[in-house]
Amino acid sequence: MERWPALELASTIRHDGDGGVTDDLATVQGTTRWIRAQSDLPAGHAPAGDIAADEELRTEIVALRRAVRALFARAVSPAPPSPADARRLMPADQALAHLNAVAAREPVAPQMDWPLDGAPVTRLLSAEDDPKVRFLAALARAAVEFLSGPQRTRLRACTAPRCVRYFVQSHGRQEWCKPSCGNRARAARHYRRQRTAADGGPAPGGPS
Template sequence: MRIMPETLLAAVPGAEEHPSLALVNSASELPGGKRYDELDGPDDAAAWLRAHDLIAPDTVLHEHCRGRLADLRADLRDLFTAHTTGDVPTTAAVQALNRALTCAPGALLLQFDPESGFTRSANHPVTQVVEHVMAVIADDAASLLTGDQASVLASCEADGCQRFFLRTHARRQWCSTRCGDRVRAARAYARKRALHSA
């Protein structure tokens, strides 16, 4: 994974509450052709899942599991894009989300630790842990696309930005201050050029 400056990876509005939104934004091409992928390898994917409290600290992922998460991310991007543009999503993306919703292990198992007491977690082989994580993310996506916040799900309007966010107010157009500043600077430069060429 290429480590991007923190300002490029700043969380967008809604990503902290919605792991599906965070997952969709975990890879993108940034203005200037720079790319980042927070699921670049199995270790990166595990770190991303731990950072979002979706797996236990000692969980190890394999490439197959990372690939499944990346595939889910692509399907969610398709669904979010269709939602924000008013287009029809691909049947494959809808089916993939439904598969993720239904293939998870049936229950979080009860665990007991003398220090932390009772907890529930997916104590299954790695593949089943990833299926559980995918079900959690898919459920969040389905709830986001059909719930009260569906109307505020938006894609960033800055040229070249591919991130999604929840509008915090009706006039918000950009996922971050950085994108907004970039657009305003480009507009100011274009006006200045137009004045000098006139």
Template structure:
């Protein structure tokens, strides 16, 4: 399935999806260590380009704490965005307050001023992107992620955001067609099997 989502929108969703089902009935965290964050950033070239010395960059404990704090804010605001639907069960019982989430997001975004930069590929259309115009190197990654989340929450994809409630799933997803109920086909299959067993369960 193709998607029309903007790269920043994809990045915001990717950040939220670093909390996922572990395949064994629990929840896994892709950002459980500086090495996990390093790997996650290196898999996203557009994000890696925002950090100092991209070729040599390695996350440390402070980077990890900052990104995990932003992720908690993003997931709290995603939970608000899917109302009146239920949020992801991964953290539904321990979401931070919306005002605190907004504060974290705005503070991180403001730490690194940005200036518009025009890029015009030889075989493409002109595009404008925000580029850091100051701030500390340590703030560059959180600022880029905060802006991606802000862009997502103020863009058209927010209205289509859903939490997948298939058995064992904890993902958020953007609903891409009217009949879509689950984040991926395998979740739909599990949900149908669970409903079938529930209907035919011996009283």
């Protein structure tokens, strides 16, 4: 299953399994754990395995996440955004400016390698020494690539009760980010039908 760093960043706000929402970036320690799990950033991006977060880096990643989630909300519109932050979204123009500014913090140049017995490949050569800056900029560039790529049109906010995740549709009729959310949504629909019937009203979708 393909993973996208921008989607991984947005998903650090998630349903906690008990009816609430948890934030994987709420602490410096949690942020460090998350950073070190991002070893699959695209080729040429900064390696994350040795980076330890401090409060400044945590705050900057959270700000970048806020911008990405605002742009995700724009991408899924006119469908509703994730309920986790629907009432406090960063304005889309501000989110776009912030994303571009963070992506520009690392000066990079494309370099081509072409081995005698293989195909040419491209890597990015960085002029930035600070690995934290490289990581932030790489994460922002990954979001730029995601939002300007074909997967943007398949981005959806999960409609299951209590879920706050965004996901990329794997087929055109997919409504939920994972099977457990589908099970929960179907159970909620069944409960509503049963309650409506018990109250003497028409079942949803039935005759009035």
